[in-house]
Amino acid sequence: MSTPVNMFERSRAVSQRVAQILQTRTNLAIGHFNERVRAASEGVAGWIANPADAALLLTAGTPYFVDFVQRSVLFWDTMRQRGNNFVAHERQGLPPVLRFDWEMLMDGRTLERPVNYALLRILPPGEVKVDPRRRPYVIIDPRGGHGPGIGGFKDDSQVGVALREGHPVYFVIFFPDPEPGQTLLDVCNAEREFVRHVRTLHPRAPKPAIIGNCQGGWAAMMLAAASPDDTGPIVAVGAPMSYWGGAWSDGAGDNPMRYAGGLLGGAWLASLSADLGAGKFDGAWLVQNFENLNLANTFWDKYYQLFAHVDTQRPRFLEFERWWGGYFLMNREEIEWITQNLFVGNRLWSGTAKADPRAGFDLRQVKAPIVLFASLGDNITPPQQAFNWVADVYRSTEEIKLRGQVIVGLMHEDIGHLGIFVSGKVVRKEHAQIVSVLRSIEALPPGLYGMEITERAQAGAAGPTTCAS
Numbered sequence: 386m387s388t389p390v391n392m393f394e395r396s397r398a399v400s401q402r403v404a405q406i407l408q409t410r411t412n413l414a415i416g417h418f419n420e421r422v423r424a425a426s427e428g429v430a431g432w433i434a435n436p437a438d439a440a441l442l443l444t445a446g447t448p449y450f451v452d453f454v455q456r457s458v459l460f461w462d463t464m465r466q467r468g469n470n471f472v473a474h475e476r477q478g479l480p481p482v483l484r485f486d487w488e489m490l491m492d493g494r495t496l497e498r499p500v501n502y503a504l505l506r507i508l509p510p511g512e513v514k515v516d517p518r519r520r521p522y523v524i525i526d527p528r529g530g531h532g533p534g535i536g537g538f539k540d541d542s543q544v545g546v547a548l549r550e551g552h553p554v555y556f557v558i559f560f561p562d563p564e565p566g567q568t569l570l571d572v573c574n575a576e577r578e579f580v581r582h583v584r585t586l587h588p589r590a591p592k593p594a595i596i597g598n599c600q601g602g603w604a605a606m607m608l609a610a611a612s613p614d615d616t617g618p619i620v621a622v623g624a625p626m627s628y629w630g631g632a633w634s635d636g637a638g639d640n641p642m643r644y645a646g647g648l649l650g651g652a653w654l655a656s657l658s659a660d661l662g663a664g665k666f667d668g669a670w671l672v673q674n675f676e677n678l679n680l681a682n683t684f685w686d687k688y689y690q691l692f693a694h695v696d697t698q699r700p701r702f703l704e705f706e707r708w709w710g711g712y713f714l715m716n717r718e719e720i721e722w723i724t725q726n727l728f729v730g731n732r733l734w735s736g737t738a739k740a741d742p743r744a745g746f747d748l749r750q751v752k753a754p755i756v757l758f759a760s761l762g763d764n765i766t767p768p769q770q771a772f773n774w775v776a777d778v779y780r781s782t783e784e785i786k787l788r789g790q791v792i793v794g795l796m797h798e799d800i801g802h803l804g805i806f807v808s809g810k811v812v813r814k815e816h817a818q819i820v821s822v823l824r825s826i827e828a829l830p831p832g833l834y835g836m837e838i839t840e841r842a843q844a845g846a847a848g849p850t851t852c853a854s
Contacts, residue, residue: 403648459695460688466703471710481558482534482708485510485544490555491582493575494564500571501560504579507537509548520591520617520823521553521583525576525601530668530675532711533558536598538704541809543596546817555583555593557601563665563716569723576604577612584615592617592753594823598806599623599766603733609753610746618823620756623766623805627777628728630769642678642765652724659717666720669712675802678764705807733774748778749788754826756819756836760797760805768796775833786831793826795819795836814838 474480481487486508493502509515524543526533537544537556547554557579583593594617597605602624609616659666676683691702726732733746759771772794779785785792800811818838 456692456695459699460692463691463695463699463702467706467710470703470707474707474711479532479561479711479713481505481532481556482538482704482711483507483544483556484539484542485537485548487556491579493572493579494560496575496578498567498571498574499564500567500575501563502572502575502579503558503560504582505556505558507544507548507554507556509554513548514551515548515553516551517553517587518589519550519552521555521587521593522547522820523555523557523580523583523593523595525557525595525597525605527599527601528559528668528713528715529600530671530712531708532561532713535708535803535807536596538708538807539809541812543598543806543812543816546812546820550820552820553587553590555579559713561713563714563719565716566718567716568718572719573604573607573611576608577615580608580612580615594618594620596620596622597624599625599802602626603727606748606751606755607733607746609751609755610748613750613752616751616753618754618756618826619751620758620819621771622758623760623763623771623802624757625727625766625770626733627770627773628731630767630771630773642674645674652721652729655720655724656717659715659720662714664717666715666717667712668714672709672712675765748774749790751790754791754793754823754829756793756795756823756826758795758797758805758815758819760800760802762797762799763802763805765802782833785833789831791826791829791831791834793829793834793836795838814840 483505487505488508489503490506491504493500493504522543524536524547526536533556536542537554539545544554544556557576580593580595587593592615595605595608597603597620599622602621603626605619605621606624606626609619655666655670658670679686687702691698733748757771757775759766759768761768775785775792779788779790795815797805797811797815800808804811815838822836
């Protein structure tokens with residue numbers, strides 16, 4: 386039983402640990418800064434001390450200056466184009482940034498409980514043929530401040546991979562403004578209707594595979610738990626399921642996002658922001674949280690990379706910024722449900738988050754195989770948050786087997802949070818292999834598995850290796 390003394394001691398211990406981690410990270414940052422300043426100073430001192438190097442610097446200065454001016458013109462013209470794209474995208478109503486043509490099949494705003502979601506059918510390019518008898522894919526993009534479409538905003542994407550394999554592909558999008566009174570449970574019910582509609586379109590095909598990116602990952606798990614008979618394999622990509630997951634040991638506290646809620650006092654700030662927005666929570670606040678995680682990248686690195694490679698990186702930069710600069714809204718009810726049941730309460734895996742007034746979400750009721758894809762380089766959804774819920778929900782591997790469940794974990798070594806669903810290299814390797822081996826994963830005996838993808842240099846191809854744990 387917790388007493389005031391025990392609570393005080395625990396609070397004091399946590400505060401000391403947080404202070405220790407902050408001090409360690411600050412000292413590390415200062416050390417890196419001093420090392421870079423020292424290296425730069427030594428280089429300049431060497432040029433000054435050596436007349437030959439100084440003369441070479443003067444000789445090379447003219448072409449360098451010309452190159453700098455040319456790059457500057459192209460860089461600032463790219464910034465101008467980014468602003469124009471932002472204005473044009475806003476005037477168009479912030480449509481999804483999908484690279485592929487599509488048609489709308491269901492509009493969630495017409496349902497009995499209206500939501501600002503819709504189901505799209507992706508129209509394959511002329512040279513791509515899909516087989517309606519093959520497993521359909523339903524891709525759910527994250528509603529984490531930005532708009533939809535990142536799962537298919539270029540040819541090498543989750544959409545592109547599934548289409549090239551001959552699978553019908555469907556995409557769940559959302560509109561900028563939520564419907565009045567819309568809740569996360571309404572959204573879950575709408576997505577359940579979308580999946581059932583996809584099943585009616587492909588009666589001879591296996592159950593649809595659900596791919597959920599980030600927030601779309603736990604939305605997919607909620608969907609599968611609420612309607613286990615309608616869904617096929619679930620692929621949760623960079624999805625935070627165990628929100629406070631992580632280690633306290635030195636060197637393991639490099640993911641500050643998970644501390645933000647505690648340091649800022651819990652869920653009140655999200656509620657206050659929604660109140661200040663007259664009942665609407667602006668997704669720009671979520672985007673700002675992402676930006677604050679790496680201020681060096683926000684204010685310098687990404688612009689330096691563009692400047693250094695402006696002759697080749699301009700289209701890629703503009704394509705991504707078109708998505709990154711479109712902000713969507715949530716209702717107060719939605720953001721409060723997320724913060725109080727997931728981010729702070731962590732109630733989804735515990736079964737206390739309600740699917741309806743009579744029952745909660747029980748992740749142990751998911752019947753389809755689950756593939757969890759995370760990265761060690763992800764500072765928003767580190768592997769602990771993506772994987773630790775399994776140990777919270779299931780008491781042992783034996784329970785996973787007794788319940789007939791198949792769970793497969795896949796780890797990337799260094800890609801960041803956004804790269805795990807948008808990087809062309811990751812798509813061509815990990816996502817392509819996930820699509821190709823889903824049928825094999827369904828054939829696995831119940832248990833907990835690790836999946837490793839190795840590239841075969843002689844064939845220039847990647848092949849998966851799955852091993853039980």
